[in-house]
Amino acid sequence: MDEKQLSIDIVGLAGAYSYALDCIEAELVNITNKHGKRVAYISVCMAKYWNVENDALQDLAICALLHDNALTQYITEEVKKNPGIDIGEGFLNEKANLHCIYGENNIAKIPFKTNVSNVILYHHEHADGKGPFKKAWQEVPLFARIIHLADVIDAIANNIKCRQEKWDKCCEFLVKQKGLLFDDECVEAFFEMISKETFVSLEDGSFESKLWEIVPRKKQMFDWNTCKNIADFFANIVDYKSPFTSRHSIGVAEKAAQFAKYIGYDVLDIEKMYLAGALHDIGKMAVGNEILEKPDKLTDEEFDKMKNHAGYTYLILSQVDGFEDIRDWAALHHEKLNGKGYPFGKTADELNEQERIMACVDIYQALTEERPYKKGMSHEKTCDILDEMAEKGFVDADISRKMRDCFH
Structure with missing residues (x-):
């Protein structure tokens, strides 16, 4: 086939597919729609703490939007091996390493501009080294640590029904898990870069336009x-x-x-x-x-x-x-x-x-x-x-x- 280039809004496509991934998570663990976009928004806001910008910021957004890209794959693989297995939140937590491995392999097909090696692979690691791969926070890429915090905090907020309590309870959780689930630097970045107002905006969907302001969706030739x-x-x-x-x-x-x-x-x-x-x-x-x-x-x-x-x-x-x-x-x-x-x-x-x-x-x-x-x-x-x-x-x-x- 002759070599001609096609123009694609790759960030927009990742954002669109994050909705589809949310549908799968909603089926399994009651995560609400726009989870992927909320994780991306929290992630890019936190990234300002380290002055991440341009291509690197776009790559972080794509990783965050697609952090659970292997959800359907590893569930299907496990069901093939274990017919009748109970697929639920406990199973997902127990098998987190599989979904990270599959996800890391899959994401290699996406044309990133910077090095995102191990970002998806280690996005469930704990700061104290008790995560799926037993990696301490110093061994985990920054983007993986950011996405991990954003992912967990959005899931927790999703499970708190009273809107007024979300911010306070999430802050309490972060302080309690500092040095355990999350490294000190990421917790500090969250408090420095995410205000209560920003956090509340995640509830009404107004954050999405702000996400695309921070991460411009420019079509690229491939x-x-x-x-x-x-x-x-x-x-x-x-x-x-x-x-x-x-x-x-x-x-x-x-x-x-x-x-x-x-x-x-x-x-x-x-x-x-x-x-x-x-x-x-x-x-x-x-x-x-x-x-x-x-x-x-x-x-x-x-x-x-x-x-x-x-x-x-x-x-x-x-x-x-x-x-x-x-x-x-x-x-x-x-x-x-x-x-x-x-x-x-x-x-x-x-x-x-x-x-x-x-x-x-x-x-x-x-x-x-x-x-x-x-x-x-x-x-x-x-x-x-x-x-x-x-x-x-x-x-x-x-x-x-x-x-x-x-x-x-």
Whole structure:
């Protein structure tokens, strides 16, 4: 593929995905939405204490937004090894080292500008050396120590129901844990840089605009290999949500790019199709696994909840600057030409070629891939089904016909 650069708001994309990660945490340990963004805001405010700025500040924000990027992955891995295991807060604490190891490996796909080695790996270490890896605070990178304090203090604040008590109780906790859970320097930075007013603003959401003032979201140019790494990083987060759909997002991304190349798209549009395919099911992070993994026919109520995932994809990707094309190609993959699809019920006149391609590719990938409750269909049988759907006015007949040749 020719070397052309794609412009991506990488900080905005990390922020958008932090919402998806929050949905997983909410399922497991009752963490409220915007946890990742609050951790990022506390972290970048604290970082001013050390005069962290520019590229380093942006990298800290991305690490904070994605500090729990491996949550779905390590839970899935452990469930495979121990069917029937009770996944809860105790399990998460006990297995913190696994999620840190997976998270550190995953984050290597993100194009940081500074050295963030071991930041995710050690973000649960205790100052006194009693954390998952038994590292004393002097052995832990500053950014890991900052994120650790911000993560814990936000979780504690989340569990204090009385708004008036949050600040005082969190301050008491920090003082008590100084030198134990948190190092003296980080506790001092928190008190120096975070006021009661700042802390209270975390409750009403007004902090988010301040976060983006501190960490400007500038679009950056990335080569294809870097774009693919970014796309695969985020796709894997989604695919690990459920072993039932393992590799589905990556499969859709690969086939969307393959088909786009087959019909003559230029390099940048092929890359954008790959990204859209990788991100198309991000909204499934907001849908419970009891629905995602139900092998039987969904009830009407369950299907309505499942349908919400496409709308969530649209909302999540709307947070990324300059991502309108990719957002639409990704989120409209369940629309039908006859207007009976979702989330918006768009008609043929309102659906462009890329959106029509994504709808067909998603169906093709879902039918051909093997899942725990079904064998994958053959290429011919899948194409026959797509042709039947085209006859009913669901999908584009021209695209369906070309897929028979492209994927044979």
